[in-house]
Amino acid sequence: GAVVSQHPSWVICKSGTSVKIECRSLDFQATTMFWYRQFPKQSLMLMATSNEGSKATYEQGVEKDKFLINHASLTLSTLTVTSAHPEDSSFYICSAPDRGRVTGELFFGEGSRLTVL
Amino acid sequence: AQKVTQAQTEISVVEKEDVTLDCVYETRDTTYYLFWYKQPPSGELVFLIRRNSFDEQNEISGRYSWNFQKSTSSFNFTITASQVVDSAVYFCALSEANQFYFGTGTSLTVIP
Numbered sequence: 253g254a255v256v257s258q259h260p261s262w263v264i265c266k267s268g269t270s271v272k273i274e275c276r277s278l279d280f281q282a283t284t285m286f287w288y289r290q291f292p293k294q295s296l297m298l299m300a301t302s303n304e305g306s307k308a309t310y311e312q313g314v315e316k317d318k319f320l321i322n323h324a325s326l327t328l329s330t331l332t333v334t335s336a337h338p339e340d341s342s343f344y345i346c347s348a349p350d351r352g353r354v355t356g357e358l359f360f361g362e363g364s365r366l367t368v369l
Numbered sequence: 370a371q372k373v374t375q376a377q378t379e380i381s382v383v384e385k386e387d388v389t390l391d392c393v394y395e396t397r398d399t400t401y402y403l404f405w406y407k408q409p410p411s412g413e414l415v416f417l418i419r420r421n422s423f424d425e426q427n428e429i430s431g432r433y434s435w436n437f438q439k440s441t442s443s444f445n446f447t448i449t450a451s452q453v454v455d456s457a458v459y460f461c462a463l464s465e466a467n468q469f470y471f472g473t474g475t476s477l478t479v480i481p
Contacts, residue, residue, distance in 0.1 A: 290412075295473045345412075356419075
């Protein structure tokens with residue numbers, strides 16, 4: 253099956269630092285990847301759509317300068333939380349559709365839990 | 370309007386009881402896909418099932434079964450003889466026109 257891997261699984265950082273989260277499609281090419289954010293006891297909220305070779309598309313209310321997304325290759329997208337603050341603490345999950353399957357399915361990474369002190 | 374509605378926020382059952390998680394969706398497309406995911410405390414989303422809009426057959430997989438009814442736009446999920454390991458948050462999701470929509474999730478607690 254299609255596998256999406258996310259790294260790191262968890263990270264703790266000090267307020268004001270930047271944190272990078274990587275999302276890789278291991279056995280398929282992903283021209284598009286999606287980044288979600290999930291607060292405790294809430295559903296997944298789409299933050300942005302990452303497009304290989306072009307700018308990401310951000311959902312309303314998501315700060316582009318705060319959450320930098322880069323999709324430099326067909327298998328890698330990165331999310332950088334810049335100048336992180338405690339309110340950025342959350343669970344971040346990436347996903348990618350396997351276009352070749354035409355099933356509408358998204359394949360999810362394991363998620364990255366960010367804690368900002 | 371919510372595309373996927375999971376009206377049950379939290380459910381608690383005693384082990385070995387059966388439990389049904391409700392999911393109602395909204396779409397105008399004729400081609401769409403429905404999913405159920407399990408999210409244990411570890412956070413990773415575990416894929417359970419995918420159904421396309423042209424296949425209304427119910428499905429059974431072990432203790433899990435799904436009831437897809439287009440007439441009521443519902444895709445309900447039943448766990449038979451629940452176990453403590455079934456405790457998790459369950460998300461129903463809809464995929465249409467390259468858009469993916471999650472429900473708000475149902476937190477299931479199975480009490481030993």
